[in-house]
Amino acid sequence: MLTKELSAKVLDAALSNGADFAEIFSENNYNSNIRLYNNMIQQCMAGKDHGAGIRVFYGSTAIYAYTNDFSETALMEAASAVAKAQSGQKIVTIHELNSKDISNIHEVKILPASVSKEAKIDFLKRTNEAARNYSSEVSQVDLTLAERRQEILIANSEGLWVEDTRNYIRAFAIVIAGTGSERQTSTQGPGAFAGYEFIESLDPQRMGAETAHSSVLMLNAKYAPQGQYPVIIDNGFGGVIFHEACGHGLEATSLSRNASIFLGKLGQQVASDKVTAIDDGTLVNKWGSTNIDDEGAVTRRNVLIENGILKSYLIDKVGGLKMDMQPTGNGRRQSYKFPPTSRMTNTYIDAGNDKFDNMVASIDFGLYAKKMGGGSVLPGTGDFNFAVAEGYVIRNGKIAEPVRGATLIGNGAQILNKISMVSDNLELAEGMCGSQSGSVPTTVGQPALKVDEIIVGGRG
Amino acid sequence: MYNKEFELLFKLAKDRVEDIEIFLNIGKSFSVRIHRQNVDSFNYADNKGIGIRLIKDGKVGYSYTEEFSENAFSNIIDEAIAGSIYVENTDPVIIAKHPDIDTKLDLYSPGLNNINVDEKIQVAKDLERLALEKDSRVFNVPAASYSDGYKYVRVANSQGLDKEYEANHCVAMVMVLANEGQEKKSGHWYYFGRDFEEIDVAKIADKAVSKAIELLNSSSPTSGEYPVVLSNEMVTSLLATFSGIFSAKNVQEGKSMFRGKIGSQLADSCITLYDDGLFPNGLATSPFDNEGYPSQKTVLIDKGILKNLLHNTVTAGKDNTKSTGNGSRSIKGSLNVSNSNMIIEPGNHSPQDLYKSAGKVIKIVSLQGLHSGANPISGDFSLSAEGLLYENGKRTKSLSNFTLSGNFYQLLMNTKLVGNDFLMSYTACGAPSLLIDKLVISSK
Numbered sequence: 001m002l003t004k005e006l007s008a009k010v011l012d013a014a015l016s017n018g019a020d021f022a023e024i025f026s027e028n029n030y031n032s033n034i035r036l037y038n039n040m041i042q043q044c045m046a047g048k049d050h051g052a053g054i055r056v057f058y059g060s061t062a063i064y065a066y067t068n069d070f071s072e073t074a075l076m077e078a079a080s081a082v083a084k085a086q087s088g089q090k091i092v093t094i095h096e097l098n099s100k101d102i103s104n105i106h107e108v109k110i111l112p113a114s115v116s117k118e119a120k121i122d123f124l125k126r127t128n129e130a131a132r133n134y135s136s137e138v139s140q141v142d143l144t145l146a147e148r149r150q151e152i153l154i155a156n157s158e159g160l161w162v163e164d165t166r167n168y169i170r171a172f173a174i175v176i177a178g179t180g181s182e183r184q185t186s187t188q189g190p191g192a193f194a195g196y197e198f199i200e201s202l203d204p205q206r207m208g209a210e211t212a213h214s215s216v217l218m219l220n221a222k223y224a225p226q227g228q229y230p231v232i233i234d235n236g237f238g239g240v241i242f243h244e245a246c247g248h249g250l251e252a253t254s255l256s257r258n259a260s261i262f263l264g265k266l267g268q269q270v271a272s273d274k275v276t277a278i279d280d281g282t283l284v285n286k287w288g289s290t291n292i293d294d295e296g297a298v299t300r301r302n303v304l305i306e307n308g309i310l311k312s313y314l315i316d317k318v319g320g321l322k323m324d325m326q327p328t329g330n331g332r333r334q335s336y337k338f339p340p341t342s343r344m345t346n347t348y349i350d351a352g353n354d355k356f357d358n359m360v361a362s363i364d365f366g367l368y369a370k371k372m373g374g375g376s377v378l379p380g381t382g383d384f385n386f387a388v389a390e391g392y393v394i395r396n397g398k399i400a401e402p403v404r405g406a407t408l409i410g411n412g413a414q415i416l417n418k419i420s421m422v423s424d425n426l427e428l429a430e431g432m433c434g435s436q437s438g439s440v441p442t443t444v445g446q447p448a449l450k451v452d453e454i455i456v457g458g459r460g
Numbered sequence: 461m462y463n464k465e466f467e468l469l470f471k472l473a474k475d476r477v478e479d480i481e482i483f484l485n486i487g488k489s490f491s492v493r494i495h496r497q498n499v500d501s502f503n504y505a506d507n508k509g510i511g512i513r514l515i516k517d518g519k520v521g522y523s524y525t526e527e528f529s530e531n532a533f534s535n536i537i538d539e540a541i542a543g544s545i546y547v548e549n550t551d552p553v554i555i556a557k558h559p560d561i562d563t564k565l566d567l568y569s570p571g572l573n574n575i576n577v578d579e580k581i582q583v584a585k586d587l588e589r590l591a592l593e594k595d596s597r598v599f600n601v602p603a604a605s606y607s608d609g610y611k612y613v614r615v616a617n618s619q620g621l622d623k624e625y626e627a628n629h630c631v632a633m634v635m636v637l638a639n640e641g642q643e644k645k646s647g648h649w650y651y652f653g654r655d656f657e658e659i660d661v662a663k664i665a666d667k668a669v670s671k672a673i674e675l676l677n678s679s680s681p682t683s684g685e686y687p688v689v690l691s692n693e694m695v696t697s698l699l700a701t702f703s704g705i706f707s708a709k710n711v712q713e714g715k716s717m718f719r720g721k722i723g724s725q726l727a728d729s730c731i732t733l734y735d736d737g738l739f740p741n742g743l744a745t746s747p748f749d750n751e752g753y754p755s756q757k758t759v760l761i762d763k764g765i766l767k768n769l770l771h772n773t774v775t776a777g778k779d780n781t782k783s784t785g786n787g788s789r790s791i792k793g794s795l796n797v798s799n800s801n802m803i804i805e806p807g808n809h810s811p812q813d814l815y816k817s818a819g820k821v822i823k824i825v826s827l828q829g830l831h832s833g834a835n836p837i838s839g840d841f842s843l844s845a846e847g848l849l850y851e852n853g854k855r856t857k858s859l860s861n862f863t864l865s866g867n868f869y870q871l872l873m874n875t876k877l878v879g880n881d882f883l884m885s886y887t888a889c890g891a892p893s894l895l896i897d898k899l900v901i902s903s904k
Contacts, residue, residue, distance in 0.1 A: 457863020
């Protein structure tokens with residue numbers, strides 16, 4: 001990648017018009033993916049991409065330029081573009097870039113590139129077979145095994161010089177059940193910030209059969225009843241609601257634009273006292289973890305909400321300048337094509353003491369949302385919507401028939417206060433989170449939660 | 461551009477593969493975002509990449525690189541050949557010298573290059589200022605931005621095809637938040653096009669503000685089935701979400717219900733829908749697709765009857781028909797089918813005709829969760845919505861906190877009236893407002 005000498009020269013050029021701060025983020029990526037579809041390997045593809053982004057601050061205004069040409073000419077041109085965008089009084093020059101050693105806490109046992117394509121294809125074929133053998137109603141299976149190796153280098157005008165290598169691996173399954181006029185889709189996408197040992201820890205038989213089970217079940221389910229009633233949101237991917245409806249509102253990106261319902265609420269009760277929420281970028285080998293964030297700060301564990309009291313926001317460098325607060329190790333970006341902003345890492349609601357069975361028993365009529373689909377939220381208003389991928393009616397304290405097509409809608413601030421029971425079965429699940437700085441790997445999670453009332457949109 | 465690189469790649473691949481296709485994409489962009497009259501973010505982008513598709517022993521291989529050196533080029537040919545060995549799909553891949561279109565498209569406006577940065581920043585500042593001045597209930601403008609972009613595309617293959625085009629565009633966008641009491645509503649509007657002079661900041665700000673304001677003081681509707689008017693903007697959103705049902709690739713793979721349905725009545729006879737890669741000023745307009753196949757207009761639904769599907773050369777080969785110029789791929793991706801500009805033809809009815817078509821009509825003006833609450837295969841959707849209630853043709857209430865549920869296939873059948881208020885949106889879909897006989901509204 002870049003030498004220290006060239007980096008210093010580029011940083012100096014970026015600072016030449018009086019900027020307060022300058023930074024270079026450069027990366028090399030190796031991506032590889034294999035796709036099995038329609039019982040056949042369709043594609044087996046690999047390639048490289050690379051590039052560098054240069055950022056300067058004038059006050060709290062960030063200017064960014066990127067290029068995927070590593071030549072000195074192209075880098076100096078980008079540096080000159082950001083320098084000229086504004087002007088300042090500050091005189092900063094680069095004296096020395098000091099290599100910072102970081103401790104790697106996420107061991108990679110088996111480099112994915114060292115594993116044969118045959119072994120990877122075998123994993124996909126066994127998963128495909130398990131899904132197809134589960135039921136004759138399975139009509140299509142779409143599987144991908146994807147790996148990404150990202151080498152990053154961050155240098156800035158504070159003298160920082162830090163390098164790291166990140167290994168991501170993920171298996172993704174989509175199973176479609178049904179033919180004719182009814183189709184239902186179910187997905188599963190386990191991933192890790194680890195090596196191929198993660199794929200070896202998965203059971204292809206189970207992954208195929210579980211995904212197939214869900215789509216076949218939904219194919220034969222009736223539409224969910226509409227109305228407002230209690231809902232149990234199950235553990236794991238159920239945490240997507242907290243991620244979308246609350247997590248995004250805790251990011252400096254929305255707070256600094258006065259587009260968050262949590263602005264000015266630090267130290268205040270924002271949730272039921274049963275709720276403790278954490279963002280932890282240090283969880284070993286978890287999908288949303290990294291050793292350092294994309295601004296070079298060491299990632300850490302941040303308690304966001306403790307027993308209902310708002311304790312912390314998620315802050316990147318620019319957000320910190322705008323809000324006069326310290327960064328929290330949450331400056332992230334998809335790639336050099338995006339300036340970093342405050343983003344979540346592994347974000348979850350912590351385990352409580354309630355028992356799942358007691359939660360179900362406490363409901364006369366309600367919905368058990370066993371698997372959640374995706375959703376979205378308007379950060380300015382906190383209004384959210386989520387699809388339930390696999391749901392069941394709860395009747396007289398018992399889980400009854402499966403139902404499909406339910407959507408949960410509500411408001412983030414209100415729902416946090418309606419959580420009345422928190423179970424002890426915390427589980428995490430992997431996803432990709434899209435926001436201003438692109439799509440980044442994040443983990444969501446929670447134990448099963450009982451929400452006293454929520455509007456369920458359905459067709460039943 | 462990049463003649464030397466193309467020659468080198470062809471030379472490196474010669475005698476190693478049966479055929480090769482080279483796809484080059486150059487992109488440059490600029491964006492500025494304002495908050496409280498200060499520059500909040502300011503970005504320049506400059507990138508390039510080459511993707512290759514080759515045929516080796518009858519099998520297809522792909523790879524890509526962002527580094528343009530002999531070493532990198534020789535690596536991607538190795539990678540693509542190595543990957544092709546494992547491919548089991550034997551659908552014939554056609555790399556050929558496709559013809560050119562005979563019309564001239566106006567995709568590049570040199571004038572856009574002459575706008576200086578200060579003028580661009582001023583557009584975003586004006587958008588924020590005008591939005592805040594327009595109505596005292598607007599308390600924040602979380603996004604006011606200007607951006608522009610340039611792209612250059614070149615496709616060449618070993619059968620002698622070699623085509624290129626360049627295009628540029630600019631976008632001005634504002635999003636506002638308005639409140640009254642505890643209730644907050646958001647609204648946004650935008651301009652996209654190729655003419656900086658055409659950006660009417662006052663009009664964009666007014667539209668965004670009125671979209672937020674008209675939703676304040678809302679109540680929840682009573683659950684039930686209603687005749688629903690989907691605003692032209694919402695029709696384009698739904699069309700963009702479900703456009704994949706017209707892809708022959710999805711039909712062949714069992715991901716669309718249109719298998720074997722050509723010639724059948726699948727929409728109300730008031731619906732005519734087409735895909736047009738040559739649509740004047742369309743966001744997705746281009747002279748050729750990513751296989752170098754010429755773009756065209758393809759009628760998909762003619763007065764309710766399904767006439768055609770969208771094809772690339774591979775799906776067309778399987779269906780024994782011709783490509784419709786909808787072959788798409790990214791540098792890093794493999795060949796797919798994508799719509800270009802997808803258009804529902806406008807009708808004769810004014811929006812007012814639609815509102816007064818029944819005693820109570822709900823007009824939907826906002827839909828959230830299209831990426832999660834809609835199933836692009838089954839057509840089912842259940843989406844968080846906001847809207848306006850019309851009683852006997854008069855607007856009486858704003859509505860929020862409810863979901864709109866239905867099925868896109870049924871929606872096409874249940875369309876009763878087509879508006880004359882055609883809108884071309886930033887999703888590259890264009891449509892008028894539609895009156896749907898009945899859709900399910902769920903609330904408390």
